Amino acid sequence: MISMAIHTHHPDVRLVTPAQAAEWLNAGWRDVWRNPGLSLGFGAVYAAIGMGLFLVLNVLDMGSLLLPLAAGFMLVGPLAAVFLYEISRRTEAGEVVDLGRVVGGVTSRLDQVGNMGLVLSILLMAWLLAGLVVFALFYPPGMPLPLGNFIEDVVLRPESFRFLTVGTLVGGVLAVIAFSISVFAMPMLLDRDVSVIEAMEFSVDAVRVNWRTMIGWAATIAVVTFFGMATAFVGMIVALPVVAHASWHAYRDVMGRH
Numbered sequence: 001m002i003s004m005a006i007h008t009h010h011p012d013v014r015l016v017t018p019a020q021a022a023e024w025l026n027a028g029w030r031d032v033w034r035n036p037g038l039s040l041g042f043g044a045v046y047a048a049i050g051m052g053l054f055l056v057l058n059v060l061d062m063g064s065l066l067l068p069l070a071a072g073f074m075l076v077g078p079l080a081a082v083f084l085y086e087i088s089r090r091t092e093a094g095e096v097v098d099l100g101r102v103v104g105g106v107t108s109r110l111d112q113v114g115n116m117g118l119v120l121s122i123l124l125m126a127w128l129l130a131g132l133v134v135f136a137l138f139y140p141p142g143m144p145l146p147l148g149n150f151i152e153d154v155v156l157r158p159e160s161f162r163f164l165t166v167g168t169l170v171g172g173v174l175a176v177i178a179f180s181i182s183v184f185a186m187p188m189l190l191d192r193d194v195s196v197i198e199a200m201e202f203s204v205d206a207v208r209v210n211w212r213t214m215i216g217w218a219a220t221i222a223v224v225t226f227f228g229m230a231t232a233f234v235g236m237i238v239a240l241p242v243v244a245h246a247s248w249h250a251y252r253d254v255m256g257r258h
Contacts, residue, residue: 082106
């Protein structure tokens with residue numbers, strides 16, 4: 001494994017290579033099957049939440065809202081994965097891994113984890129609000145909200161190019177901010193006794209140092225998560241744990257293992 005220290009104001013920030021992404025996914029897969037009951041159990045909980053939300057929105061003829069909500073999930077993904085990070089942390093440390101200890105490990109850092117979750121929730125609200133504003137700028141009130149109508153009347157219309165371009169740019173900015181401040185911050189809050197600000201600073205600095213690798217890693221997370229959602233959320237039972245455990249190993253390589 002190739003890694004080298006980078007001299008910044010943060011200790012132990014390391015350079016990682018794109019080739020290591022495959023190692024992170026393999027390590028994530030192994031972690032799933034070291035603790036299949038817990039890992040797949042947490043994945044099943046989030047899959048059930050996603051499926052339930054989809055069914056409720058369909059009943060209300062608001063299925064198109066699932067699209068921005070699904071994209072917004074990427075922003076708060078580190079918060080959803082916090083229990084899975086703790087599973088990987090305990091597994092790596094050789095500690096006992098069971099539901100009580102995993103929940104206890106997270107709740108012992110509840111103040112900092114909760115503060116990080118609040119930051120991500122604010123970004124999610126900004127994402128949803130920005131989506132509504134962009135939609136209102138290009139389409140009149142009363143546009144159908146069922147998912148099928150939205151895809152046909154909005155996404156597939158020739159004049160939708162400007163809407164999709166502006167929406168992608170606005171969403172992309174928020175996604176970059178959310179990814180940069182949280183991809184390594186949430187694991188760090190479980191691993192070390194640091195503040196949310198210190199964890200976010202480390203995460204941003206690590207992403208800056210490793211920006212080429214992080215572009216590919218963010219794309220990998222998005223693709224795996226998309227396919228998990230595209231299978232009526234059933235795939236999320238496995239996709240979310242694999243990505244979460246892999247993200248822990250990405251953090252450990254960037255932080256260093258000492």
